[in-house]
Amino acid sequence: MDQGQIKRLQSAIRVTADGIMGRGSYTALFLRLGAGPERAAELALGAAVHVPAAGIDATPLRFAHFFAQLGHESDGFRAMEEYASGAAYEGRADLGNTQPGDGKRYKGRGPIQITGRANYRDFGRRIGIDLESHPEIAAVPSIGMLTACTYWTVRGLNALADADDVEGITRRINGGLNGLDDRKARLAVMKGLLQ
Known part of the structure; x- marks a missing residue:
């Protein structure tokens, strides 16, 4: 994502809009998506390192799909x-x-x-x-974030996110289409935060 897109996200999650997705911005995002404070901070520690390394933050669609899918799988980042x-x-x-x-x-x-x-x-x-x-x-949330980013990369999910293929991503994560409506709703929330 470019600096302008990151700044819009930061404004939406009410942190300083400096155009840099660091731990503070990720913590605020996880809080907004349902995690408690301690969990949000630990997830942010992993996300700040592993999300960029996996290329998930390269485009708004990748970012939105990743967080929507993980939000569904973890019940709003409440269940590890x-x-x-x-x-x-x-x-x-x-x-x-x-x-x-x-x-x-x-x-x-x-x-x-x-x-x-x-x-x-x-x-x-x-x-x-x-x-x-x-x-x-x-x-462990920080290890789980590394595992999630690795899974995302190995399964080729960035390409499906680039195509905005929520069903294809869901099948590769879940094996079917379980929870598709919730995944779509979470994706809409993420897209809204990035506009």
């Missing part, structure tokens, strides 16, 4: 761990859940709600943290 027990994922070979207890152990965590032993192994290796052996670490 899935509310359900994870029992529904037990025995799901498509998620790599092949050992007894894998469903609960590898339930959704982080702002993108990474799920399944295979994803914990893959993305843990990509970020250099052993998420497979220590899945609870994925719920």
Whole structure:
């Protein structure tokens, strides 16, 4: 995003409009999107580093889609761990859940709600943290933000965001179209903040 777009966003979230998306601006954005103060600050710490590195802040559409999708997945950045027990994922070979207890152990965590032993192994290796052996670490907001940005990049979601393809992004994150109406509503909010 250019400085003018960032300044408009900063004005909308009521921080100093200096055209630089730093930790303070990200904290205000996460607060606006539903996170509590402590969670917002920790998510901002990760976002300030990893969002630019992943090219997510290159365009307003990428930025809007990213935050809308994560907002849906994490219940407005309030849940860094899935509310359900994870029992529904037990025995799901498509998620790599092949050992007894894998469903609960590898339930959704982080702002993108990474799920399944295979994803914990893959993305843990990509970020250099052993998420497979220590899945609870994925719920740490700053680590979850790194995982989310890595997931976004690996799955090619910037290209779908550039095409404004909310359904395509939803399928790559969710495997289906669960919560599509909420994702669209959150996207509309994000687009509104960026205008």
